Amino acid sequence: MSTPGTEAPVRTRIAPSPTGDPHVGTAYAALFNLAFARKNGGQFILRVEDTDRTRYVEGSEQQVFDTLRWLGFSWDQGPDVGGPAAPYRQSERLPTYRVVAERLLAEGRAYHCWCSTERLTQMRERQQLLKMPTGYDRMCYGKTREERAELPGFTEVPVVRMLVPAEARISFTDLIRGEITPPQPDDQVILKADGFPTYHLAVVVDDNAMGVTHVIRGEEWISSTAKHLLLYRWLGWPEPQYAHMPLLRNVDRSKISKRKNPAARLKWFQEEGYLPEALVNFLALMGYSMPDGKEIFTFDEVVETFDFARINPVGPVFDIDKLNWLNGHYLRSLDDDAFLRAAEPFLPGALTAEDIRTLVVPLRERTKKLSELAEQLDWLAADAVEVKPADLAKHGLPAPDARTALEAFAKSLEELDPFEGAQITATLDRVVAELGLNRRRSFMTARLALVGKPVSPPLDDTMIALGAQRTVHRLRQAAAALEA
Structure with missing residues (x-):
């Protein structure tokens, strides 16, 4: 395995699935894969893993491109930019996976499985009931199609499974976590009945074809790494180095997901x-x-x-x-x-x-x-605002004085020409002085009448934005409401 400084250039990748709004974890993974590649003068690849056709969402792939570019990320190879290892969509690489699966079958590293979904469900339920390790029980291993068809739970179109040795405990050195020995893998399906590969076969075939030297991904894939390393060794391909990033978690320490947290959607941050x-x-x-x-x-x-x-x-x-x-x-x-x-x-x-x-x-x-700007400026587009008595009592003038100030402000501002900042402030100050009222509370009373809340931009700017007519109307409207 080559490392930075040797002859093989560093290549990293991300491989998002177009199954809906891009997950924030895609950006998280892209950031570290891209940073490591750039640090070492290498290349960063974007590959689309679209083999799960039941969850495929039209337009999701383009959202991935758009949101990652919004973050300022770019890739050296990918579906939209091309590259020497094209195509970069797994759905366009199906013959490659079939060839590898056939090779593994021929070498005795894999076998056909005709078990129906119902039969596999019953098998897992029984294993759980008996507190046995879960995993395929190899009912189909060593049998011909005809032999298997005579047994219960048969389905016509088989899948292809890895034939994992009984003691396939494989250790590897993680660049973040050190030495790791994942759990013993089971006989993983590598080619589905529809001819599409599972993740485990496709990721190994594609990473090898694209010269990926470092796989930087989430820690949830640690348990699958033994399966991937087995495939590399069976096929005689160079193994990448692995680095498993910590998962992003919710406050309750659960994995961040789009079901639990809107922030799991990458587009949410733009919105x-x-x-x-x-x-x-x-x-x-x-x-x-x-x-x-x-x-x-x-x-x-x-x-x-x-x-x-x-x-x-x-x-x-x-x-x-x-x-x-x-x-x-x-x-x-x-x-x-x-x-x-x-x-x-x-x-x-x-x-x-x-x-x-x-x-x-x-x-x-x-x-x-x-x-937050929409909430802070909602008063500007509103037809009317409500002066809350509690806000007036806390920040403004007592009701009788408030009515007097609002009416006087409205009358003086109505006559003001031009309706500009310095003139507005001078007019308000003059009215307050004539009435002998507290300036801060008088201005806050006007603010509450105009925007309905005690926080707003400077009062003269607020009035200019509303315009003279709307300003006067709101001041009189609030004064009338206080009289009621």
């Missing part, structure tokens, strides 16, 4: 308004630590410092609060124009960032993800 740089930083933190211990860093810094010894094998908890903190940092690092461009898709109604530049930019300081 919620996370910046790709922040998500890459966060995913890197989930498995990697920088030599100087810093938590804010770029993908290029991961490449520069990459070392498997810096990967913690313990499954990290997917902490959204930490991601929000990181994303807030990256948002604040944007200049005004960049922030406005990022914010525009998340603004309510038909508003554009340029229309309300003076409102959006100040919100950057307290925005953790861009989807």
Whole structure:
């Protein structure tokens, strides 16, 4: 097996399945595979594992390409960019798997199995009832089709199974975890009845054909590695080195899944308004630590410092609060124009960032993800807002004074021309002084009348965004409601 610095170039890969919205784990795996390849001047391959036709989802493959490119990742070989080992979709490589399966059959390394699904289910249930190890009982091994057809649970079209030796305990050195001896494998199906390979055959055949030198994948595949190494040895192919990354986990330590956690969907991060740089930083933190211990860093810094010894094998908890903190940092690092461009898709109604530049930019300081902008600015697109008595009592003027201030604000602003920031503030200050009211509470009363909440951009910017007519209308509307 070649290692960095020898004649074989480093090649890593990811192999997502197009079975729905891309999983965040795909980006997590891509990050470390790409970083290791770039660190060693190697190549990164994207291969589509689409042999599970029952779960195939149209358009899922393109989503994988789009979301990974959104993160700034690129690949040297793949279905959409080509390469010397094409094709890069498993469904287009079926004859290759059939040839290998036939070779294993001919060499006595595999055999046909005609057991029906019902028969296999009954077998597993019996094994579990008797507390026996689960695995195929080799009913079909050594039998011809005719001999097997005379027994119960027969199905016409067979699968192909590996013939695993009784003592096939195979150890390997994991680049993250050290020496590992996975459980004894069973007689795994490698070619299904529909002619499609299972993952275990396809991954070995494809990794060999594509010259993959390092397999960096999730720890859930540790138990399958013995099967893969057996196939490599039977076929006389060079074995890759393995590194099994810790799994991303929910707060309850369960594996992060799309059923339990919306953040398992990679597209969710785009929908919620996370910046790709922040998500890459966060995913890197989930498995990697920088030599100087810093938590804010770029993908290029991961490449520069990459070392498997810096990967913690313990499954990290997917902490959204930490991601929000990181994303807030990256948002604040944007200049005004960049922030406005990022914010525009998340603004309510038909508003554009340029229309309300003076409102959006100040919100950057307290925005953790861009989807929050819609909630912070919902008052702008609303037909009316409600002044909550509790907010008024806590932040504003007492009801009689509030009515007086709102009516006076409305009357003075209605006469204001031009309706601009400095003139607005001066007018409000004049009214407050004339009425002898507390300035802070008076301004907060106006804010509650205009936006329905105690937090908003500066009051003059808020009024400019609403416009003179809507501002006056809301102030009078709130005053009337207080009278009721």
